[in-house]
């Protein structure tokens with residue numbers, strides 16, 4: 001059995017057309033089995049403004065088995081290992097269905113960032129903090145977001161927006177209005 | 192009364208079958224009239240199959256999923272997967288056989304009266320289950 005290139009190519013095409021969802025997927029190299037995804041941190045969470053890199057590996061049996069996903073960007077979250085980015089999420093395990101896609105899996109990760117499930121933790125220390133001291137949890141998570149997930153280099157964000165066909169002036173203006181949040185800036189430009 | 196109900200059913204299924212041409216299989220995302228990844232030829236080799244939940248897939252695709260998962264669930268709605276029975280003439284094995292006989296008959300026209308008669312009989316049988324539309 002070999003990788004279903006037809007389906008993966010269709011998925012990549014579909015994701016590249018869909019800017020609104022905010023998630024991105026790119027090939028790591030020449031092979032179709034190694035990809036990198038980006039998930040924007042959801043609004044009104046300690047992860048807001050972050051851009052989370054997710055390592056994606058597709059097994060030859062994909063889509064009959066779930067994609068293997070792991071956070072590369074460090075994140076403080078009960079269901080994500082603070083040490084290695086391993087993810088505890090049912091749709092990436094026994095609740096996977098071949099009707100789901102890389103995009104829906106990334107959107108599920110974004111939903112997981114919004115609603116931690118401390119009863120089914122990946123990182124026991126984080127889960128305990130989440131349950132025992134929510135304020136401290138939120139401060140720690142925010143600190144990690146600012147330290148690891150928010151793009152440092154403003155020019156880099158500006159370049160990415162310019163790559164989508166906007167002028168440097170427009171990109172800088174939108175970013176300023178959005179307080180540097182790439183997704184809000186893009187929404188402004190596209191809306 | 193019963194007669195008119197059966198006509199409705201027949202039309203519904205027929206419409207579905209043909210409309211499915213623009214649609215894609217939820218597993219491989221290929222069109223139903225195209226090849227699934229393991230199919231060699233579109234059409235006869237990759238029949239479409241329905242579950243009782245009315246979700247359709249290439250037979251190869253759904254079989255591969257059922258073989259690889261411990262829970263036998265529809266990939267689209269997660270209901271327990273059950274093949275839709277062939278009352279309306281869309282039972283997969285029967286469907287495949289009908290189509291093969293149809294194409295054989297076309298290719299081998301005039302090769303023998305016997306086979307033509309057999310095909311005619313089959314069509315007669317179908318017509319009883321599913322009134323002429």
Ligand SMILES: [Zn+2]
Pocket residue numbers: 216217218219220221227228248249252
């Ligand atoms: Zn299929």
Ligand SMILES: [Zn+2]
Pocket residue numbers: 242244245246265266267268269270
């Ligand atoms: Zn279904």
